[in-house]
Amino acid sequence: MNELFSEWVRRAVETLSEMLRNPDQAPVVGKAFIVSVFPEFLQGVVGAFISIAALISVFGGLFALLTLMERKGLGRIQNRPGPNRVGPFGILQPVADGLKMLTKEDIVPFRADAFLHFIAPVILVMMSLLTLAVIPYGRNMAPIELDSALLFFFAAGACTELAVFLAGWASRNKYSLLGAMRAIAQMISYELPLLLASFSAVLLVGSLSLVSIVDSQGGFMLGVLPKWNVLTPWGFVGFIIFMIGAFAESNRSPFDLPEAESELIAGHLTEYSGFKYALFFMAEYIGMLAISGLAVTLFLGGWHAPVPFLGWVPSYCWFFAKLLTLACFFIWVRATLPRLRADQLMALAWKCLIPLSFINLGVTVFWHYSAAWSFAMALPARWGIAFLALAVPYTFLARQLGTKKTFARRTYRFAE
Amino acid sequence: MISKTWETLLVVKLLWIIPAIPMLAAGVLALTPRGYRRMAASLAIGSMVLAFLFSCLAFYATMIPLPYSEAWRQSYNVPWFDIGHETVRVGWVLDPLSALMLAMVTFVGTCIFVFSTGYMAEDENFTRFFGFLTLFAGAMLGLIISNSLLLLFICWELVGLASYLLIGFWFHKPSAAAAAKKAFMTTRIGDLGLLIGMVWLYSETGTLLFYDGGFGCLETKALIGLVTPAISGGTLAVTGIALLIFCGAIGKSGQFPLHVWLPDAMEGPTPVSALIHAATMVAAGVFLVGRMLPLMGADMILFSGSSPTLYIVAMVGSFTALFAALIAVAQTDIKRILAYSTVSQLGYMMMAIGVGGYPAAIFHLLTHAFFKALLFLGSGSVIHGCHHEQDIRRMGGIAGSMKITFATYAVGMMALSGVPFFFSGFWSKEAILHAALTWTPSMLPFIFGLCGAFLTAFYMTRMMGYVFFGNYRGDSCHAPHESPATMTVPLVILAVFAVLLGFAGTSFWPWCQSYLTAQRVRFGWEEFLHAWPLTGGSIAMVAAGIGLGWKLYISRPVGGADAPDILETMHPKIYNCLKNKFFVDEFYAATWVRWCGAFASVSDWMERFVWGGMMRGAAFFTACLALLNSETDERVVNGSFDGGCKVLKASSGKLSLFQNGKAQRYLCVIGAAFALLLLALEMGVKL
Amino acid sequence: MIQPLHACLILSSLLFCIGLAGVLARHNTILMLIGVELMLNAANVNFIAFWRYGAWAGQSAGVMFAIFSIAVAAAEIAVGLALVILIFRHVRTTSIDRVDGMKG
């Protein structure tokens, strides 16, 4: 018994030193050590649980951080300090929010479908969390390494539509149902450009596996420029299309029509309160983080360092740095842009983004085949042709989107 | 010095860019709104110029591997798709033939595009016009470079489509719509032959690639396989395939039995006539025969040196040359005269290939493309100047008011007529006639060709007389005027080339012929002096033609717009026959169309009387039986009738339950039957 | 002990029969379409099961068939539901029993 214990202590110390020596692989080593403690038949389950626990705690923390960042950031942009009461600089605000949400009354409308009303936010959160499972967070750090990881991501994402519909329908409220319908129409419309944009990356790598997509973006061009997809013409356009789609998919401003407070009360969230409401909130934020993570993975080089001399920084730090940058961008855009009208929303998706992403797929194919060009001006020629092939249709598409209608000047009649 | 790798890798591999540029432009133009006229024109012309520059590069690349030790030919093939276990491959080939054609098509095309901006300036569907033109250009360039009969066939059909669209460009005119239809359907007859020949070729050789490092269908291995009876099952195959492919060429190049569409195709806008129906597309047939020459002449081995295929080619070509030239003498529509002239000249080219003068044929193709495009554009300028009047009897005397057009037109006319020494047509025609003279199987092609030369000179002079000399016979309110610079500048450029190009193939310095056959060009007077009697004869013919024309039409000005033609007053019957194009259209109407109608009415008659009569007979027989039956019924079964009726009613009531329109009831029955079937099967298995 | 292939096949037959029961016993056209979907999926289970447990190694026909079957099912449900909506516009009901005439 004593020997066993000393053996265990010895291995624990070894693991710790290994973790300190190689911080890049510290989580992997740590997990392997914890798993090895358990008997053989439990190891798979324990490994899964460790991953789940890590994911939930990290992303729960990120969720809390993000709500705080959002409120502080929005405040700063509107020249206010933001929350600053709970704890130093208000950093305990998420805790206070959570407590408030927990202690609020859970209202289920009369005649609502109580079971579905309850299950909808649960499904939503579940699916948002599921999407996190396939993203590679660092070197050797994808919770599940699937061959068709991207497909998994979108399959899980597709289920959220159902949950939104459930929430809207189960509330027995016309605002809720309208909001849910809007949300579904929007999500289905924007899933296409999202998928098409991400397929350009898939096309070039030749794999649906996110791990191999990230691997393909390692290394540097000319010794300084990282080989990220966003630094190619198709990748840049794909990234922009993807981000627009991501904004719409996560129902964030300027695409927050489904929960437009000023028109639909709060869309499918109208009849939710207390903790269920908090769950919706959490699902939205986690969905946003997940899709930002996917954008990082597909276009921003995943966990790869942006400059060669910073390669010693642990890979997951880079991933989360990029993730938080994108999340800040989400907040920034929310503070900047007003909400679109429903017809503008659909026109943008079907008349601009989808044609553009098809063209982008074509450009990707061109890029793939022109990689074999070996004459002197090959690179500028590739860039030039790809740029032309994208910019010319873009100007046309953008021009036909621009509204030519001029509205009559509004007149106001005051009470006399 | 550019290295060998550069030219093979880049030029051949990237040859596809040349057709891709106009194709891309066509795609963009298809989506361009009507209002973007300037953009459409600049895009089309820009794409053409770009394609021309690339073609020059390709042309240059074929010049590098001099000295001409062997045929310089590079092909690049890519797999396209798999069918079962076969991989269909397509590719492109760069050799002197395709390089020359590329340069010619893109250059002439550029000139004609520029001309079109002036000619079509007032048209409402300007962008559509350029979209079709660029589509045509892309398809034509693809046709030229393709290294696979399949790819060639696809482009072949695409140029046919573009031709159809452009002939019927003014589809609101019923004649244009009919002409488009006629052109499309007539060429389809030939294309059917080409398709069958292609399939046959594939089944015999297993490949449609022309050149594939020794395994293509035009290379020795496949050809030997084709002509070896033990392998291919019959000596017929090679001749049959070659003739079927020639069918396609007949249709596209307007050779004798299928020439009827080409004059009608002049309903399209004049630049279209110039580009498609004079310079490029119609020459595709000649190009095809030239490209397939190894296959065409392959049966030479079987027939001890004289190929029946080439014999047929030569005969068809020479007959068309004479026949069309005869018709052209009596036409009055300026574009129709040129169209028949085109048919005649294409006949010359075919004849040249048939008699073994392949380089002469291609050289004539090139020179013809330039001067015929020039003539067509010139006629377009005349038509434009005369306010869209096409009848030469209503023109006349416009040489003074349209000086540039007159000068360039005269250059084109002299080139076409073969005026000696300074015009390209002279040298190419000379080369063809020389080849025909040295051909042993028959002298007919030579004689026909010589007559054709005389007639060509004659009808061109006649046309000049009608159009540019004498008095203006058109509407006196509108005086003819010179065309804008966008139209005259291409004319001048083309005229310059119509003169200069001849010096690339003179008989004392036959650079073009040597280049095509990959031999070193030699400078020498021997050839020229050796052929002097022939040259003298043909010069005499041309002189006679021009002189006669001058005497009849220029020295004595044409009377008036409605005055009969001089020839008509001299020989009304012959003139009438020529004017009606030897009644070929009428002949077709009287034979093919009539036969089809007759067959249809025979079928109708059969339906009405034979089959119908049989039916009626059967019905009558049944009625008789029924009468008998009813008699029996009345007498014998009357007693039990009521009872039977009742039973029937009851049972039908029960049966109608099965036919009640309730889908689920049906499904239930199906399900139950399925279960029973399974049960039976299981029992059967057990038993 | 029952073989895994047998288990899958029994599962698929039961699924098929649940779909069949839905088609036969329910009168709502949408529900009938749901039943048809279930039956199609039962067929898919068979494809996958035979691919997984069948004795023919190196063949992917089962998976391919399942993929094509999913695509066809998507087309079928789209057209089917469009028909249902069309019928609903004519007769204001989705009950199959009311749709027994040939005239709209």
Place this chain on the structure above:
Amino acid sequence: MSISFIIISMIILLGAAAAVSFSNLIHCALSLAVAMVGLAMLYLHLGAEFVGFTQVLVYVGAVSIVVLFAILLTRPAPFSPGVHVPWHGRVTGILVAGLVAGMLVGAVLGTPLTSHVGQRVITVKQIGMELMTTYAAPLEIVGLLLTAALMGAVILAAPENGEKKP
């Protein structure tokens, strides 16, 4: 036959049974989604990863949404007479289905089949290669079919000219 297989089959069968037996159509459609998720789990269990995810994407993400839309679009007018469903029709249907089930199960059990025991994996790349080579023609045809179905559905369900919006 493992425990996971039994759990998955329970999900599938219960979901399917619920999908055809609830009286509320929305509940039926949601149960269908549950059954489809179960089927996807079964495909994952059997190693057909790609098919499983496609199943979720197509059935849960698209088909069940379309069904839900159709249900909402075809709600009977208020105060319309309810359809009287004869009980014997229902019983007959269930009986026939049960009969077929019995026969099928009997047939399956009566057939000697050997199961391949080893693991079988098909990667996405393999599927892609197969689709582009062996199954190229079916792929094209399915593409055509989907396009035709899309247009057909739009034409069928689009409001006719002059028809008033409901």
Place this chain on the structure above:
Amino acid sequence: MLGTGIIRGLVVTARNFLGSFYDRRRFVTVFYPEQKVEMPERFRSFPFLVYDGEDAVRGLRCVACKICEKNCPPQCIYIVQQRDEKGKPLKHPAVFDLDISVCMSCGICVEVCPFDSIKMDKVFEVAESARFEKLLFGKAALSKSNAYYRSVSPADAGETDARLEEEKKAAAAKAQAAAQKKSAAQAQEPQ
């Protein structure tokens, strides 16, 4: 060009974001309980009763005339006049209740008061835990000294005081004149 407007908007928000860190003047908010915004001169919250001198009861200017009660639009004022033992009304309110939860701060009571006895306060932090009991202010809670009034709105108070002084003077002068007249009359009478 689609997209340039978005970028311009992003630049504007970014400038605001960064500016909020180095330029405190941009801030429109204050840290409220610690810092308070200086209320403008004319700010008003709820009415209160003014008394002169030290005694809140005797110094009260209110005479219970009930004009304010009648004019109050939401009717949040309730006044009972004080009576002496015999039942004779006195110029003093026995009850003066004002329901803060009903009052809408319109200030009409101030306008109509002929005695300058009711004035608007600037206290707005009146939150209470009980809705009905604690927000019904009585006479004691409402009475505030003139000195306080002078401290919250000096201009108004100065003007009121001056006017009252004037009136007082005028009244005194009038009284004096009357007295003089009287005394003169008295002086004439004996003659």
